[in-house]
Amino acid sequence: xxxxxxxxxxxxxxxxxxxxxxxxxxxxxxxxxxxxxxxxxxxxxxxxxxxxxxxxxxxxxxxxxxxxxxxxxxxxxxxxxxxxxxxxxxxxxxxxxxxxxxxxxxxxxxxxxxxxxxxxxxxxxxxxxxxxxxxxxxxxxxxxxxxxxxxxxxxxxxxxxxxxxxxxxxxxxxxxxxxxxxxxxxxxxxxxxxxxxxxxxxxxxxxxxxxxxxxxxxxxxxxxxxxxxxxxxxxxxxxxxxxxxxxxxxxxxxxxxxxxxxxxxxxxxxxxxxxxxxxxxxxxxxxxxxxxxxxxxxxxxxxxxxxxxxxxxxxxx
Numbered sequence: 001x002x003x004x005x006x007x008x009x010x011x012x013x014x015x016x017x018x019x020x021x022x023x024x025x026x027x028x029x030x031x032x033x034x035x036x037x038x039x040x041x042x043x044x045x046x047x048x049x050x051x052x053x054x055x056x057x058x059x060x061x062x063x064x065x066x067x068x069x070x071x072x073x074x075x076x077x078x079x080x081x082x083x084x085x086x087x088x089x090x091x092x093x094x095x096x097x098x099x100x101x102x103x104x105x106x107x108x109x110x111x112x113x114x115x116x117x118x119x120x121x122x123x124x125x126x127x128x129x130x131x132x133x134x135x136x137x138x139x140x141x142x143x144x145x146x147x148x149x150x151x152x153x154x155x156x157x158x159x160x161x162x163x164x165x166x167x168x169x170x171x172x173x174x175x176x177x178x179x180x181x182x183x184x185x186x187x188x189x190x191x192x193x194x195x196x197x198x199x200x201x202x203x204x205x206x207x208x209x210x211x212x213x214x215x216x217x218x219x220x221x222x223x224x225x226x227x228x229x230x231x232x233x234x235x236x237x238x239x240x241x242x243x244x245x246x247x248x249x250x251x252x253x254x255x256x257x258x259x260x261x262x263x264x265x266x267x268x269x270x271x272x273x274x275x276x277x278x279x280x281x282x283x284x285x286x287x288x289x290x291x292x293x294x295x296x297x298x299x300x301x302x303x304x305x306x307x308x309x310x311x312x313x314x315x316x317x
Contacts, residue, residue: 035114035160036197039097040184042112042162042176047183048210049100049107050193056094057201061245092116099183100210101168107213110164110172112156119155136166137173188238196240203242211239211255232269235262253306260302267299270306 036052043050058064095114100107119140126133126142134141134152143152143166153163154173164172175182183189192205206214212229235258244250257263278292291310298305 035095035097035112036193038160039099039112040190040193041182042172043099043110043183044101044171044175045181045183045186047099047101047189048208049098049204049206049214050183050189051096051098051202051204052197053096053098054094054201055096058245059091098204099164099168099172100206100213101171102209103167107209108165108168110168111162113161113163114159115161117155117158117161122155136170137177137179139173141169192238192240196242198242200242200244202245204240206239207237211236214239214241233266235259235266249308249310251306251308251310255304255306257302257304263299263302263304266304267297270297270304 039050093113093115096111098109098111100109102108122142123133123140131142131144134143136152136154139154139156139162141152141154143150150166151163152166152169153161154169155161162169162172162176171180174180189205189207192207196203196205204214209230212233215233216229233255236255237258238256239253241251241253244252255263255266257266274292274295274297277295278290281290281292289310291308294309296305296307
């Protein structure tokens, strides 16, 4: 499951790149709790995943720069290069809340960022770089890429910005403006978030299709697995996780199942996937520390717990 760490780095690098202006304005006005609360009032009710990350804390890690560069894929590198025309600086984003919502062809990504933003500076830089403003729910968005795959960004104030695909960002802005229901009206999701909230630099929750989506994105060598991910996690009502990082990366995952029997069956499945991951890692990264050797899986009642403590050499492998 260490791949969740990789995914978080990739997503933060992309979203930070989309949102960062050239001008610096001073300390952020919002705190983490406020950003999460704002996300609940902005994300549409069809959201099935949410992740909070504190980039300011993560940048203090000894290998953050190496990790970020290692896992910034070719597509994101191309996007980052294009956005450099706007004077973009990754270091200006302090906190992020990412959301995934059910769309017509899967899960669409959107979110909020806390940092230092200046709408006039962004507009000036965008005009100079040839990026045209796009009206979106009473806001001015800037979109990059094709009509289908583009990522768009909106500056909401001196310390906050919103981002997402064209459709997901539009849906979020409508919810934020009160013209559509928002996630705070979903009592199940709100309760799950309240229970999962922590001081860890990365934490998140998922329900419904968001559970299988999180695991599918977290499993190496998944193309070799003959596994129906949606069916495998059909009995999981909710997932929550946290990532602590200091000298090692510590990932803890909790899955709440519908019944005790469902939890027992899921544990057996995860034990099998653990063995597969160990073998896949050894084949792909021979003679390197295997993080899956330390993966622990246990269950109690309707709950299954995962714990993985991985040294940085294995995460960077």
